[in-house]
Amino acid sequence: MRRVKSAGDIVETTCTKCRAIMNHTIVAMVGEQIVRVECNTCHSTHKYHPPKEAKADRAARTASPSRRVAGTTTAPRREKKDPAAEAAAEWAALEPTLDPERAHPYDMNAVYRTRSLVSHPLFGLGVVQQLLPPNKMEVLFKDGRKLLRCG
Numbered sequence: 001m002r003r004v005k006s007a008g009d010i011v012e013t014t015c016t017k018c019r020a021i022m023n024h025t026i027v028a029m030v031g032e033q034i035v036r037v038e039c040n041t042c043h044s045t046h047k048y049h050p051p052k053e054a055k056a057d058r059a060a061r062t063a064s065p066s067r068r069v070a071g072t073t074t075a076p077r078r079e080k081k082d083p084a085a086e087a088a089a090e091w092a093a094l095e096p097t098l099d100p101e102r103a104h105p106y107d108m109n110a111v112y113r114t115r116s117l118v119s120h121p122l123f124g125l126g127v128v129q130q131l132l133p134p135n136k137m138e139v140l141f142k143d144g145r146k147l148l149r150c151g
Contacts (some may be wrong), residue, residue, distance in 0.1 A: 008066045009036065010025055013048055014050075022039055024040060086145070098125060104117065118139055123146060135149055
């Protein structure tokens with residue numbers, strides 16, 4: 001059987017001055033509820049703040065089968081896709097269909113359409129993937145996706 005706490009008893013709680021869980025003496029109570037405490041380390045008096053439960057305790061409690069809702073399952077985490085690998089795979093699929101003779105030389109003031117070929121002096125041959133208003137475009141090159149300025 002648990003003993004009811006009363007004024008003068010010692011409790012563990014978070015001290016607002018020490019910023020840690022310390023022993024405190026109960027100073028005031030309303031009914032069976034602790035209202036004010038005095039820190040036994042720094043002797044400051046403040047409102048009672050119940051100590052927060054540890055994250056491991058909370059995780060264990062929520063993971064227990066008795067707390068789970070019947071019929072629910074947790075989905076396995078999906079692996080994050082590597083953007084560079086995804087762009088390389090897309091380039092490998094597109095490369096055989098590209099005709100370098102039809103590529104327009106890149107000019108930052110020119111206007112382009114999606115799926116048009118661009119010949120960049122540094123990045124080489126590329127395909128316009130997306131136009132981003134007002135003056136940008138996303139181009140897929142062999143090295144990956146690049147954001148370029150356009151007309």
